[in-house]
Amino acid sequence: MSREGNRLRIVKSVVIHVALVLFTMAVIYPILQVISISLRPGDRLYSTSLALIPDGATLHAYYAIFFEKPFLLWLRNSLLVSITVTIIGVALASTSGYAFARFRFPGHGAGMLGFLVSQMFPATMLLLPLFILLSKIGMIDAIPGLVIAYVATALPFCVWTMKGYYESIPVELEEAAMVDGTTRAGAFWKITLPLSAPALMITALFSFMTAWSEFMVARVIIQSQNLYTLPLGLESLAGTFQTEWANYSAGAVVVCIPVVALFLILNRYLVSGLTLGGVKG
Secondary structure (H helix, E strand, O other), X not given: OOHHHHHHHHHHXXXXXXXXXXXXXXXXXXXXXXXXXXXXXXXXXOOOOOOOOOOOOOXXXXXXXXXXXXXXXXXXXXXXXXXXXXXXXXXXXXXXXXXXXXXXXXXXXXXXXXXXXXXXXXXXXXXXXXXXXHHHOOOOOOHHHHHHHHHHHHHHHHHHHHXXXXXXXXXXXXXXXXXXXXXXXXXXXXXXXXXXXXXXXXXHHHHHHHHHOOOHHHHHXXXXXXXXXXXXXXXXXXXXXXXXXXXXXXXXXXXXXHHHHHHHHXXXXXXXXXXHOOOOO
């Protein structure tokens, strides 16, 4: 490579790295500002200072959110809803995705097309039919009704992910197991499902995040304050005339921790699960 070509390559690399650093700073700075607001004393909530650690920084907002607000009740409700949605979502997506990947049956194409079309519309467009359906079965203002709504919202993407991943697993592995005397269900349980761990992790993470951070559907379905999830509880801190910004920010920071922890724990599955799941479709 010529000296001029080498210099051009170095300049291009520097430009790319500078752009990435600037982009990272633009993403991280608002998060640091939220943490900074959560550390401000109560009489300095409207400070215009851009300092990341404010003068007189205090953890009182975190104390208040846990011991002066029903935060633990909101946390319990969110964990109950999110874990239930995750379990149901993984169970339904893993089995239905396998059926769509391995079998051809009447309605196969229409079913996959229906899943695909449903992803073209935001969840807010489904609020009216969801509300009507849930009201017909008496599930408005109830945790099971919220679980049903979230599972219905997350399932199409999860089924597509699982179907694509199953199609990347050679069917010959299952056939070899069945030749040895294993049933179709046994081959699925002992061979295919363990090999699909990355896709299952993606499905679980997506299902959990759908329920953990969603606000609009919960606002329509849930009215009782004792059933508030974390997004609804944090929204209640924003009053008409005054907003508890420090408490709001402290709650937002705490709410982010479980999702960040899940990303770190499942990090090794994420890339393989998303890429291999998109090989076929």
